[in-house]
Amino acid sequence: MSADPTSASATAAPPGPDRYAVAGNPVAHSRSPEIHAAFAAQTGQSLVYERLLCPLDGFEAAIRDFVASGARGCNVTVPFKFDAFRLAARRTSRAELAGAVNTLRFDTEGGWLGDNTDGAGLVADIERNAARPLRGQRVLLIGAGGASAGVLGSLIGGRPAEIRIVNRSADKAVALAASHRAWADDHGVRLSAGGLDAPAPDGRHDVMINGTSASLSGAGLPLPDPDAPVLAVGGLAVDMMYGAAAAPFLDWAAGQAGAGGATRDGLGMLVEQAAEAFLLWRGVRPDSAAVLADLRRRLAAH
Numbered sequence: 001m002s003a004d005p006t007s008a009s010a011t012a013a014p015p016g017p018d019r020y021a022v023a024g025n026p027v028a029h030s031r032s033p034e035i036h037a038a039f040a041a042q043t044g045q046s047l048v049y050e051r052l053l054c055p056l057d058g059f060e061a062a063i064r065d066f067v068a069s070g071a072r073g074c075n076v077t078v079p080f081k082f083d084a085f086r087l088a089a090r091r092t093s094r095a096e097l098a099g100a101v102n103t104l105r106f107d108t109e110g111g112w113l114g115d116n117t118d119g120a121g122l123v124a125d126i127e128r129n130a131a132r133p134l135r136g137q138r139v140l141l142i143g144a145g146g147a148s149a150g151v152l153g154s155l156i157g158g159r160p161a162e163i164r165i166v167n168r169s170a171d172k173a174v175a176l177a178a179s180h181r182a183w184a185d186d187h188g189v190r191l192s193a194g195g196l197d198a199p200a201p202d203g204r205h206d207v208m209i210n211g212t213s214a215s216l217s218g219a220g221l222p223l224p225d226p227d228a229p230v231l232a233v234g235g236l237a238v239d240m241m242y243g244a245a246a247a248p249f250l251d252w253a254a255g256q257a258g259a260g261g262a263t264r265d266g267l268g269m270l271v272e273q274a275a276e277a278f279l280l281w282r283g284v285r286p287d288s289a290a291v292l293a294d295l296r297r298r299l300a301a302h
Contacts, residue, residue, distance in 0.1 A: 018045075019070060020281065021052040023063060024077035028053070031267075031295065032075055035274045038294065039286035047282075059083045063104070073105045073281045075274070081116075081146055088114025097153040097183060100146055103277040115280055118147070119154025121273025122209070122238070127158065129268045129292065132207065132236050134158030140230060141165045142196075142222045143211035144172040147240050151211065152180050162190040164205070166223075167212075170195035196224055204232040204256075210239040210249050221252055234260035242267040243299065267299075268292055 022032040028051065036049040052074065054062040059080045066074065076084040084101035085091070089111025095101050101114035126132050137160040141148055144167035155163060163184070167173035173193035177184075184191040208231045214222040223230065231237055237253030239246035246265035254263050275288040 018047040018072045018281075019050070019066075020047055020073050020075075021050040021066060021071065022075040022077060023052040023054050023059070023066070024080060025054050025056055027051045027077065030077065031270060032274060035271055035291060035295065036278065038291045039275065039278045042286050042290070043278075043282070043284050045282050045284070054080060060087060063087065067106050072107045073103070073277075075277055076102050076104060078146070081150070084114060088112050090114065092116070094119060094153055097180065098150045099179070100150050102150065102273070103280060105280055113280075115277070116150050117273040117276035117280070118150035118269070119152070119157075120276045121271075122151045122240070122269045123154045123158050124272040124275075124288075125264065125268035126207065126236065126238065129272070129289065130236060130238075130262060130264055132262070134160045134207065136161050137206040138204075138232075139163045140205040140208045141211055142209065143167055143213075144169070144176040144193075145211070145213070147213075148211035149176055149179075151209075151240075152176065153183060155209075156180060156184050156187050156189050156191070159187050160189060160207070162192070165191075165193040166196050167193075168196055196222070204229055204235070206232050206235050208235065208237045208253060210237075210241075210246075214249070221249060226252060229256070231256040231261070233258045236261070237263045238266070238269075239264075240266040240269060242270060267296065271295065 022030045030051055033049045033051060040047050052066055081100040081102050084104055088101050091114040095114050095116040098116040101116055103115040103117050105113040127134060139155060139160045141163055144165055165173040165177055177191050177193035181191060210222055212222040231253055235257045237250060239249045242265040250263040254261060271288050271292040275286050279285045
């Protein structure tokens with residue numbers, strides 16, 4: 001069932017600050033608590049935001065215990081986004097399209113509301129923070145797992161001319177494209193898919209996005225041929241990971257893009273998707289640019 005992400009009716013909350021968390025395994029590294037604390041201070045909202053480490057075989061029990069404590073919502077990170085999708089009684093249209101949920105709101109009529117803010121966060125970072133409108137562009141999306149599934153619908157919504165999905169298993173890329181075919185047709189977007197060995201059969205791309213786990217695992221570049229011409233000169237490369245993990249991919253992409261090119265790690269996406277979740281929970285959109293700039297300054301100082 002689809003739902004409007006901003007129309008949920010709140011029930012009475014327990015006394016004290018409202019409780020939220022990021023739920024995952026691992027979760028100790030998450031920057032979400034400091035991001036949401038900054039949003040709350042900026043907007044005058046009374047809330048606490050925690051880290052919730054969930055057993056790999058006990059996500060549902062951990063979430064239900066969290067809800068029973070009076071919590072009003074949570075973000076969901078790896079590897080539980082598909083579990084969260086199944087637990088949500090109601091889902092936004094973008095969560096339905098992604099087949100995964102990264103944000104749950106508990107205090108709604110009709111059961112828990114599930115949303116997926118990843119794609120909106122990525123597009124906001126590309127179009128607003130990097131000042132690169134997607135309309136009419138050729139986009140290469142590397143990877144066909146949960147990360148790519150979470151953002152593909154929103155990328156299509158930006159109305160690029162074309163999106164090509166490549167993956168180690170070509171069948172998985174083809175299946176992801178097929179699940180979004182009607183949405184792409186509605187938006188006039190050419191959608192194609194294939195293996196990692198054929199990322200750009202008819203030329204370079206304007207925007208290249210790494211949605212694989214290669215950066216996180218230290219497995220190196222996600223494409224087998226580092227000399228393959230896949231990113232246009234002056235193009236934009238984005239890694240969904242952030243910090244040192246994203247550096248090898250972005251350094252390689254910078255060489256492809258040359259003068260006038262740009263690279264971005266996933267920190268902007270992280271902050272922007274958090275702003276979408278904050279809007280869902282609190283009904284107010286924070287100034288994400290200010291929080292992102294402050295977070296980058298603090299990370300650079302360490």
